[in-house]
Amino acid sequence: MLSRVTSSFVKVQTCACSQACNIQLQQQQQGCRKIQLAPNNVIAASTQHVRSFSSKSFQTSNSNYLNVLHSSSILVSQGMLKTAERLSCLQLRHSSQYVTGARYVEQLKENDDICEAALRNGQFALFYDLRAFIQGDGASKRMNLVWRGADDMKQVLGIVDGMKLTDAVLMNSTGKDPDQPARFAINIPKADDTLQQSLERLMDAETIGIRRALFTLGRGYLHEYLQAYALLQWHSLQTFCSKCGAKNKKNLAGSRRICSSCSEVHYPTMKPIVITLVTNGDKCLVARQPQFPIGMYSALAGFCDMGETLEDTVRREVAEEVGLEVEDITYCFSQHWPIPSSGLMLGCYATVKEDDQILIDRNELEDAKWMDREEVQSILQQSPGQGSQWFPPRYAIAHQLIAGWAFKK
Numbered sequence: 001m002l003s004r005v006t007s008s009f010v011k012v013q014t015c016a017c018s019q020a021c022n023i024q025l026q027q028q029q030q031g032c033r034k035i036q037l038a039p040n041n042v043i044a045a046s047t048q049h050v051r052s053f054s055s056k057s058f059q060t061s062n063s064n065y066l067n068v069l070h071s072s073s074i075l076v077s078q079g080m081l082k083t084a085e086r087l088s089c090l091q092l093r094h095s096s097q098y099v100t101g102a103r104y105v106e107q108l109k110e111n112d113d114i115c116e117a118a119l120r121n122g123q124f125a126l127f128y129d130l131r132a133f134i135q136g137d138g139a140s141k142r143m144n145l146v147w148r149g150a151d152d153m154k155q156v157l158g159i160v161d162g163m164k165l166t167d168a169v170l171m172n173s174t175g176k177d178p179d180q181p182a183r184f185a186i187n188i189p190k191a192d193d194t195l196q197q198s199l200e201r202l203m204d205a206e207t208i209g210i211r212r213a214l215f216t217l218g219r220g221y222l223h224e225y226l227q228a229y230a231l232l233q234w235h236s237l238q239t240f241c242s243k244c245g246a247k248n249k250k251n252l253a254g255s256r257r258i259c260s261s262c263s264e265v266h267y268p269t270m271k272p273i274v275i276t277l278v279t280n281g282d283k284c285l286v287a288r289q290p291q292f293p294i295g296m297y298s299a300l301a302g303f304c305d306m307g308e309t310l311e312d313t314v315r316r317e318v319a320e321e322v323g324l325e326v327e328d329i330t331y332c333f334s335q336h337w338p339i340p341s342s343g344l345m346l347g348c349y350a351t352v353k354e355d356d357q358i359l360i361d362r363n364e365l366e367d368a369k370w371m372d373r374e375e376v377q378s379i380l381q382q383s384p385g386q387g388s389q390w391f392p393p394r395y396a397i398a399h400q401l402i403a404g405w406a407f408k409k
């Protein structure tokens with residue numbers, strides 16, 4: 001409803017949401033009116049000048065902007081209302097939940113004060129030596145990261161020397177539902193077996209390494225695991241400044257590290273990696289590196305060299321590894337991949353140019369061969385790890401590339 005407020009609103013009002021986000025409403029002036037939003041964020045239409053809306057921000061026609069993230073009420077100055085009345089309605093700016101979530105995460109990354117408030121009410125996933133604590137997720141029995149509130153996590157960290165809640169890093173999954181507590185992950189560096197056992201007892205959960213997680217966790221859960229793992233790993237390896245050698249310190253969200261001496265800012269990096277399925281009519285080329293699990297074949301993959309385009313890397317890697325020239329290079333999709341360290345996998349198809357005789361580079365590959373479509377389809381029917389030959393698990397971009405080609409209509 002629209003109601004006249006007799007008191008003045010000289011002070012900036014702080015958001016009173018349960019997340020204690022401390023976000024402040026700005027530009028209030030004396031003689032403000034208060035617009036109370038209904039629970040579903042639709043303004044009760046006691047005035048024809050107000051439209052219903054589902055976003056958490058709005059903009060008036062004279063470009064005054066109020067950020068009302070998390071707030072159930074907004075304050076509008078007399079002047080702004082008069083402008084609105086002249087125009088017959090407030091120009092309300094719709095933001096999707098995705099936009100709201102993305103901007104909330106950005107605020108947490110950029111503003112340590114906001115992040116600290118979110119941290120106090122956050123949820124935490126614990127890692128020990130980059131191995132996550134997992135347990136069955138309710139009735140579904142799918143294994144998931146174990147999430148604990150701030151007080152519980154403080155208690156767990158209490159048995160580890162020097163660890164505190166502020167060592168945690170922010171998870172991007174916070175943006176999926178900004179009305180829920182922000183999500184963080186925290187890693188306890190490896191010590192001795194006694195500590196690990198004590199933590200497992202306290203958490204009432206087991207730990208899982210990243211390679212086993214690929215086969216164990218559901219797709220949605222795995223995505224969170226991989227992001228947390230990659231970010232925690234980056235922080236564990238970037239404790240010193242690469243410019244001057246002094247100690248780095250992370251910002252509260254863990255979105256960057258700042259050198260304590262030269263103030264150089266270091267951001268988490270992902271290395272671009274091209275993964276290519278080479279095809280020739282009804283055949284595709286699969287290969288295995290010596291370090292692959294026994295029986296696993298995949299598409300060809302390699303890091304981008306400095307100065308290369310994606311297409312350059314595809315041509316070079318295929319030529320280096322299997323001695324073939326390719327053309328018709330098509331980019332399909334990408335995926336973050338944290339093993340051995342954070343990479344951005346760029347999935348491509350390419351067709352062999354002329355001769356399809358393979359010349360294997362034995363320094364890179366243990367085997368490479370053409371497989372016809374029927375054989376590939378048959379292998380895809382098996383679970384990963386079964387049979388004498390198999391492909392990476394469903395989550396992996398290599399699996400999606402191979403399956404996308406094999407079942408293409």
Ligand SMILES: [Zn+2]
Nearest residue numbers: 241244259262
């Ligand atoms: Zn430095």
